[in-house]
Amino acid sequence: MKKTAPKTRSITVSDVARAANVSKATAARVLGGYGVVSDMIRTDVMAAAKALDYRPNELARSMTTGRSGIIGVVVGDIENPFFSLAVRGISDAARAAGFNVILANSGERIEVEKAAVRLLIGKRVDGLIVTPSESRDISHLRDIHRSGRPLALLDRALPDLDVDTVTVDDRGIAMRATRILADAGHRNIAYVTAVDAAGHEYRDLGQIYTSSVRERIDGFLTVCRDAGIDRPENHVRLGATSPAETRRVADKLLSGPNRPTAILASDSVIALEIFKVIRQRGLRIPEDISLITFHDADWTSVTTPPITVIDQPVYALGKSVAELLIRRLKGDPRPAERLILPTSIVERGSVGPPTNREL
Amino acid sequence: MKKTAPKTRSITVSDVARAANVSKATAARVLGGYGVVSDMIRTDVMAAAKALDYRPNELARSMTTGRSGIIGVVVGDIENPFFSLAVRGISDAARAAGFNVILANSGERIEVEKAAVRLLIGKRVDGLIVTPSESRDISHLRDIHRSGRPLALLDRALPDLDVDTVTVDDRGIAMRATRILADAGHRNIAYVTAVDAAGHEYRDLGQIYTSSVRERIDGFLTVCRDAGIDRPENHVRLGATSPAETRRVADKLLSGPNRPTAILASDSVIALEIFKVIRQRGLRIPEDISLITFHDADWTSVTTPPITVIDQPVYALGKSVAELLIRRLKGDPRPAERLILPTSIVERGSVGPPTNREL
DNA sequence: ACGCAATAAGAGACCGGTCTCTTTTAAAAA
DNA sequence: TTTTTAAAAGAGACCGGTCTCTTATTGCGT
Numbered sequence: 001m002k003k004t005a006p007k008t009r010s011i012t013v014s015d016v017a018r019a020a021n022v023s024k025a026t027a028a029r030v031l032g033g034y035g036v037v038s039d040m041i042r043t044d045v046m047a048a049a050k051a052l053d054y055r056p057n058e059l060a061r062s063m064t065t066g067r068s069g070i071i072g073v074v075v076g077d078i079e080n081p082f083f084s085l086a087v088r089g090i091s092d093a094a095r096a097a098g099f100n101v102i103l104a105n106s107g108e109r110i111e112v113e114k115a116a117v118r119l120l121i122g123k124r125v126d127g128l129i130v131t132p133s134e135s136r137d138i139s140h141l142r143d144i145h146r147s148g149r150p151l152a153l154l155d156r157a158l159p160d161l162d163v164d165t166v167t168v169d170d171r172g173i174a175m176r177a178t179r180i181l182a183d184a185g186h187r188n189i190a191y192v193t194a195v196d197a198a199g200h201e202y203r204d205l206g207q208i209y210t211s212s213v214r215e216r217i218d219g220f221l222t223v224c225r226d227a228g229i230d231r232p233e234n235h236v237r238l239g240a241t242s243p244a245e246t247r248r249v250a251d252k253l254l255s256g257p258n259r260p261t262a263i264l265a266s267d268s269v270i271a272l273e274i275f276k277v278i279r280q281r282g283l284r285i286p287e288d289i290s291l292i293t294f295h296d297a298d299w300t301s302v303t304t305p306p307i308t309v310i311d312q313p314v315y316a317l318g319k320s321v322a323e324l325l326i327r328r329l330k331g332d333p334r335p336a337e338r339l340i341l342p343t344s345i346v347e348r349g350s351v352g353p354p355t356n357r358e359l
Numbered sequence: 360m361k362k363t364a365p366k367t368r369s370i371t372v373s374d375v376a377r378a379a380n381v382s383k384a385t386a387a388r389v390l391g392g393y394g395v396v397s398d399m400i401r402t403d404v405m406a407a408a409k410a411l412d413y414r415p416n417e418l419a420r421s422m423t424t425g426r427s428g429i430i431g432v433v434v435g436d437i438e439n440p441f442f443s444l445a446v447r448g449i450s451d452a453a454r455a456a457g458f459n460v461i462l463a464n465s466g467e468r469i470e471v472e473k474a475a476v477r478l479l480i481g482k483r484v485d486g487l488i489v490t491p492s493e494s495r496d497i498s499h500l501r502d503i504h505r506s507g508r509p510l511a512l513l514d515r516a517l518p519d520l521d522v523d524t525v526t527v528d529d530r531g532i533a534m535r536a537t538r539i540l541a542d543a544g545h546r547n548i549a550y551v552t553a554v555d556a557a558g559h560e561y562r563d564l565g566q567i568y569t570s571s572v573r574e575r576i577d578g579f580l581t582v583c584r585d586a587g588i589d590r591p592e593n594h595v596r597l598g599a600t601s602p603a604e605t606r607r608v609a610d611k612l613l614s615g616p617n618r619p620t621a622i623l624a625s626d627s628v629i630a631l632e633i634f635k636v637i638r639q640r641g642l643r644i645p646e647d648i649s650l651i652t653f654h655d656a657d658w659t660s661v662t663t664p665p666i667t668v669i670d671q672p673v674y675a676l677g678k679s680v681a682e683l684l685i686r687r688l689k690g691d692p693r694p695a696e697r698l699i700l701p702t703s704i705v706e707r708g709s710v711g712p713p714t715n716r717e718l
Numbered sequence: 719a720c721g722c723a724a725t726a727a728g729a730g731a732c733c734g735g736t737c738t739c740t741t742t743t744a745a746a747a748a
Numbered sequence: 749t750t751t752t753t754a755a756a757a758g759a760g761a762c763c764g765g766t767c768t769c770t771t772a773t774t775g776c777g778t
Contacts, residue, residue: 010506012734023758028736035737038756055506058481059427060734063418063763070461070482078450084443091437091464100478102429102461105450119459122417123429147369147414272657279661298631299658302638371764382728387766394767397726419764422733 020048072120089318150328174219182227193266202236246273261354262290268297286352305349379407431479448677509687533578541586552625561595605632620713621649627656645711664708
């Protein structure tokens with residue numbers, strides 16, 4: 001009767017050592033690729049390992065070494081092309097350096113983000129990359145820092161947290177985009193963002209806890225005021241958290257008595273829904289309404305007309321933040337770096353002069 | 360002088376036990392949430408844990424329990440919206456069941472896929488979800504199975520591997536799409552796919568090792584032959600592996616003497632490039648050329664005209680395969696299931712009758 | 719009042735690696 | 749040939765949890 005192997009106990013160093021007639025320590029040296037062993041013994045152990053089909057238990061390895069070779073990444077929403085491209089950049093940089101990535105998405109909810117961070121720390125990731133969904137409550141991020149694991153921030157800076165950070169100049173680029181609109185003659189410009197606040201109505205910057213969005217709104221408002229626009233705050237629309245919500249916001253925006261002649265969208269997912277609503281209402285771009293969006297998503301170049309976009313270097317953003325983190329993992333003692341990547345605007349065909357409905 | 364804590368040794372159960380004046384075993388019972396402890400002691404231990412800011416080491420926990428609570432996922436390319444949406448489905452189902460996801464992308468290269476699988480097994484994931492990039496070499500997938508860890512296949516079935524699998528009826532849906540084109544009068548239809556083969560020229564189905572694509576081509580050819588199209592094999596184009604390659608393929612296809620009047624694209628990333636090339640060459644859709652693509656990507660509904668697509672239930676695909684795997688992880692003894700999810704075609708405006716250039 | 723069972727806490731092995739320290743072996747120096 | 753020293757192999761502790769087994773305490777029936 002053959003051996004009935006009911007429970008698949010996996011092959012360990014001890015098993016290999018026994019088969020190769022050496023001590024556990026020696027087998028471990030060969031299998032772990034450390035220390036020093038004679039070529040003869042090495043060959044024997046390797047042969048035994050192959051014969052038994054030995055697979056190292058990375059868990060056990062991580063436990064003793066304290067290193068897992070894993071980088072934890074917490075982003076807002078993997079489905080958003082912005083994040084999936086950034087994650088791609090992170091993964092590529094990580095793999096190149098021999099690290100792996102474990103991904104969690106927070107859905108932009110602080111509670112989920114906290115849970116994810118806690119879990120990743122528990123899994124003893126070597127370092128974390130986070131897109132903090134809120135600047136108010138960052139205790140969990142401080143905890144990471146305190147736990148001795150390096151943390152790097154992606155796309156959103158936190159002034160209070162002195163860690164490696166890679167962002168773009170959100171304020172500046174929002175200003176440039178807004179100026180394009182203002183220069184085209186627009187005086188009724190709306191800004192639509194996914195970020196929400198108590199009351200769902202924009203009042204002031206103090207309500208906005210997502211740093212990148214606050215920067216953008218700040219830039220937007222600054223240029224609007226410069227252009228002599230009265231009460232531009234009234235044209236900031238919050239809460240485009242999902243396609244359905246975005247449609248609601250866009251519908252309200254476009255059906256009101258004081259319909260804007262131009263819209264600046266905070267991300268491409270929002271812009272896509274706005275575009276659909278515009279189409280659906282029979283409005284023309286750019287004759288009836290001008291549109292600029294953050295993120296050079298696929299679709300923006302194939303619409304008629306193609307959309308003018310703020311082209312953030314998303315892949316590079318991910319790649320850079322990963323590289324910064326890895327540098328830190330390797331023991332780089334330099335003070336925290338705040339990298340701001342250059343951003344450009346791709347002018348396409350979605351901006352034109354406003355048609356003056358008042359006249 | 361204060362304690363200079365140079366190395367951040369983390370707090371362990373023993374530390375908590377000592378602080379609470381109980382044995383390590385008792386503290387572990389409280390902290391691990393198993394066994395039985397009196398309320399008084401529990402309170403003490405919890406207090407001590409909080410005071411010391413104890414964080415369980417999931418690694419150590421996994422090592423003894425043999426369970427990591429992680430599902431490993433290997434997909435072709437995270438950046439492709441198809442996969443990122445599927446991954447979203449997987450993540451959602453996983454989180455709902457208390458599992459986490461560790462993600463690796465193979466770039467559709469079998470060697471990378473093998474390395475990823477090896478690594479994930481090493482990390483002792485509880486189960487794996489794989490989008491096998493090749494049906495030829497599946498030794499690493501058999502290994503997973505042999506290692507006792509459940510495996511589930513996403514989007515691509517492997518006849519030789521009897522594991523839980525979730526796909527769509529690729530052959531059937533390709534037939535339906537091709538028939539739409541044939542019924543519109545097209546007799547010169549091209550099929551463009553990312554899959555490549557030796558010689559980069561399509562000869563027969565035996566060259567194609569990606570099951571879903573083989574099915575699709577099979578369906579495509581069957582309908583073409585039914586429609587009396589001569590040598591439809593000549594219209595299958597391989598190697599659209601990247602945007603640049605796709606442009607090359609599309610350029611060649613559209614500049615030849617025998618330009619097709621309709622194209623069926625194997626995924627939305629390919630279709631997007633083809634769309635751009637068509638535009639760039641000044642051709643009109645659908646007057647000069649009809650286009651259908653797999654995957655109802657964002658952009659397909661906002662072009663002019665919008666694109667007719669094969670609407671695979673991508674999110675559900677991911678969700679289902681994760682649910683199947685989790686069911687297995689919980690010890691479900693049922694034989695492997697092969698789920699085929701229903702797929703529909705969204706007819707939009709990219710299909711029209713061919714303009715007969717020969718007349 | 720006594721024995722018995724149930725309950726709560728403790729002791730220590732174990733998981734599968736790494737790593738330090740010790741012992742053995744072989745080569746080089748005297 | 750003997751001593752010195754380096755190299756190679758072995759023994760066993762350790763990482764931080766879980767879990768089995770043992771021991772101490774308490775309540776209960778009779």
